[in-house]
Amino acid sequence: MVMQQDALxxxxxxxxxxxxxxxxxxxxxxxxGKGGVGKSTVAVNLAVNLSLKGYKTGLLxxxxxxxxxxxxxxxxxxxxxxxxxxxxxxxxxxxxxxISIGFMLEKPEDAVIWRGPLKYNAIKQFASDVxxxxxxxxxxxxxxxxxxxPLSVCQIIKPDAAIVVTTPQDVAxxxxxxxxxxxxxxxxxxxxxxxxxxxxxxPHCGKTVDIFKKGxxxxxxxxxxxxxxGSIPIEIDIxxxxxxxxxxxxxxRGESESVKAFEKIISKITx
Ligand SMILES: Nc1ncnc2c1ncn2[C@@H]1O[C@H](COP(=O)(O)OP(=O)(O)OP(=O)(O)O)[C@@H](O)[C@H]1O
Ligand SMILES: [Mg+2]
Numbered sequence: 267m268v269m270q271q272d273a274l275x276x277x278x279x280x281x282x283x284x285x286x287x288x289x290x291x292x293x294x295x296x297x298x299g300k301g302g303v304g305k306s307t308v309a310v311n312l313a314v315n316l317s318l319k320g321y322k323t324g325l326l327x328x329x330x331x332x333x334x335x336x337x338x339x340x341x342x343x344x345x346x347x348x349x350x351x352x353x354x355x356x357x358x359x360x361x362x363x364x365i366s367i368g369f370m371l372e373k374p375e376d377a378v379i380w381r382g383p384l385k386y387n388a389i390k391q392f393a394s395d396v397x398x399x400x401x402x403x404x405x406x407x408x409x410x411x412x413x414x415x416p417l418s419v420c421q422i423i424k425p426d427a428a429i430v431v432t433t434p435q436d437v438a439x440x441x442x443x444x445x446x447x448x449x450x451x452x453x454x455x456x457x458x459x460x461x462x463x464x465x466x467x468x469p470h471c472g473k474t475v476d477i478f479k480k481g482x483x484x485x486x487x488x489x490x491x492x493x494x495x496g497s498i499p500i501e502i503d504i505x506x507x508x509x510x511x512x513x514x515x516x517x518x519r520g521e522s523e524s525v526k527a528f529e530k531i532i533s534k535i536t537x
Contacts, residue, residue, distance in 0.1 A: 279390075279394065282394045282395075283390070283393055283394035283422070286393060286394050286396070286398060287393065287394075287423065287424075289398065289399065289400050289401065290324070290398060290400075290401040290403075290404045291401065291402050291403070292402060292403045292404070292426055292427075293403075293404045293406070293423055293424070293425040293426050294312075294403065294404070294405050294406065294425055294426065294427055294428070294429055294457065294535070295406040295408060295416065295419055295420070295423075295425040295427075295428050295429070295454070296308055296309040296312070296405065296406065296407050296408060296428075296429045296431060297408055297412075297416055297428050297429070297430050297431070297445045297448075297449070298410050298430060298431045298432060298438075298441070298442070298445060299410065299411065299412075299430075299432070299438065299440070299441020299442050299443070299444045299445045300410055300432070300433070300437070300438045300441045301409075301410035301411075302410075303410075303431050303432055303433045303438055303462055303463070304431050304433070304460075304462035304463060304498070305407055305408065305410070305431045306327075306329070306334035306335065306338060306407050306508075307338070307462070307504060307508055308429065308431050308460060308462065308498075309325065309327075309335075309405050309406070309407035310325065310334075310335060310338045310339060310407070310508075310513050311513045311514060311515035311516075311528060312405055312429075312515075312532060312535070313325040313362060313364075313403070313405040314339075314358065314359075314362065314513045314515050314516045315515040315516075315528070315529075315532055316362075316402070316403050316405075316532070316536070317358070317359055317360075317361035317362035318359075318361075318515075318516070318517070319532075319536075320361065321361065321402035321403050321536075322361050322362075322399070322400055322401045322402045322403075323361055323362045323363075323401065323402065323403045323404075323405065324355065324362070324363055324364070324365070324398050324401045324403070324404040324405070325339075325358075325362065325363070325364040325365070325404075325405050325407065326364070326365050326366075326392055326393075326404060326405070326406045326407070327364065327365065327366035327367070327368065327407045328389055328392070328406055328407065328408050328409070328415045328416075328418070328419055329366075329367075329407060329408060329409040329415065330367050330378050330380060330385050330388060330409070330415060331377070331378055331409065332409060333366045333367050333368035334368075334407070334508075335364055335366040335368060335407060336356075336364075336366050336368035336369060336374075337368075337374075337508075337509070337511060338508050338511060338513060339356075339358050339364060339511055339513070340510070340511020340512060341356050341358065341364070341369070341511070342368070342374060342511070344356045344369055345369055345370070346365070346369045346370060349397055351397075352395055352396060352397035353365070353391075353395050353396045353397065354396075354397055355396055355397070355398065356369055363398070365392050365396055367388065382414040385414045385415055385418060386414065386418045386421075386422075389415065389418040389419060389422055389423075390418075390422050393422050393423050404423075406419050406423065406425065410441075411441075411444075412444055412445065412448040416448070417452070420452040420454055421452075424454075425454055426455070427454065427455045427456065427457035428445075428449045428454045428455070428456050428457065429456075429457050429458060429459075429460060429495070429535070430442060430445045430446060430449075430456060430458070430459045430460070430492075431459075431460050431462055432459060432460070432461060432462070432482070432483050432486070433461070433462055433463045433464075433478045433482075433483075434461055434463070434464055434476070434478045434479040434480050434481060434482035434483055434497075435478040435479050435482065436479075436482065438478075438482070439482045439483070439485075439486050442459065442483070442486050443486065443490065446486075446490050446492060456492040456493070457493065457495070457535060458487070458492065458493035458494060458495035458534065458535075459483050459484075459486065459487045459492060459493070459494050459495060460483065460495050460496060460497070460498065460531060461480075461481075461482065461483025461484065461494075461496070461497040461498070462497075462498045463477070463478050463498070463499075463500045464476075464478075464480055464481075464483070464497035464498060464499055464500075465477070465480050465497075465499045465500065466499060466500040466501075467499065467523070469502070477500060480497075483497065484497075493534075495531045495534050495535065496527055496530050496531040496534070497527060498524050498527045498528060498531070499523050499524055499527065501514075501522060501523070501524045503522060503524070504524055514528075515528055
């Protein structure tokens with residue numbers, strides 16, 4: 267009897283999950299082998315820019331231990347509500363809403379100390395118990411590597427494609443291969459690789475310095491036979507806007523190299 271009830275509950279949960287996911291047209295996961303290469307920056311700015319282009323967009327932050335989305339969107343003090351049935355994501359603008367464990371913490375400095383199964387369950391709730399509504403895009407920001415969080419996303423949400431972010435130097439590139447192998451393993455097609463922090467042009471003297479080298483992301487893409495989406499330079503504005511909660515692709519005026527590069531990347535993603 268208990269087993270029958272369990273099976274029924276599992277069936278109902280699966281139905282709820284599939285109903286929620288069926289209302290999302292494109293699900294993209296942003297991954298990287300290494301930490302700190304700019305996944306959250308890419309995920310946040312991609313989501314914001316898609317929403318400004320008129321796409322209904324959701325941003326799901328599955329970085330349980332180090333969520334950056336609330337800060338990068340300037341929504342640190344926002345908490346999740348509910349509509350009596352489902353969790354309501356936090357609204358960034360008319361077309362964009364976001365979910366992050368950061369919206370559930372009492373204080374931003376609180377640490378979440380969870381093992382794999384708890385993270386799996388949290389991600390399942392984010393996918394099935396959140397009122398995402400109809401979405402053109404769901405962008406998923408993950409922590410670095412190929413651990414519990416991206417694996418759970420791949421099992422539960424089954425993204426249509428992955429965007430792999432790297433920096434150009436060899437230590438980061440070794441780990442990019444792992445991200446690509448991971449995607450092949452879980453059958454997630456790779457939309458492409460982005461090389462972030464690719465060169466820095468001094469705003470004072472105009473000289474360009476390749477702080478982390480250049481071209482490694484494109485080389486790896488060729489070697490591993492996956493598309494290359496483009497390079498984004500290091501710009502102080504990207505970091506400052508990330509810190510201040512006003513993403514650099516939000517109502518930009520289109521003048522900087524990074525904005526132009528990111529626009530090109532987005533046009534390849536939406537094509
Ligand atoms: N192109 C860039 N130019 C300047 N600063 C950048 C650039 N890309 C990212 N940053 C900055 O680098 C820092 C790390 O970026 P971000 O948090 O997006 O990386 P991440 O890969 O998500 O890190 P984690 O692995 O911890 O999740 C942030 O302060 C961000 O603002
Ligand atoms: Mg991050």
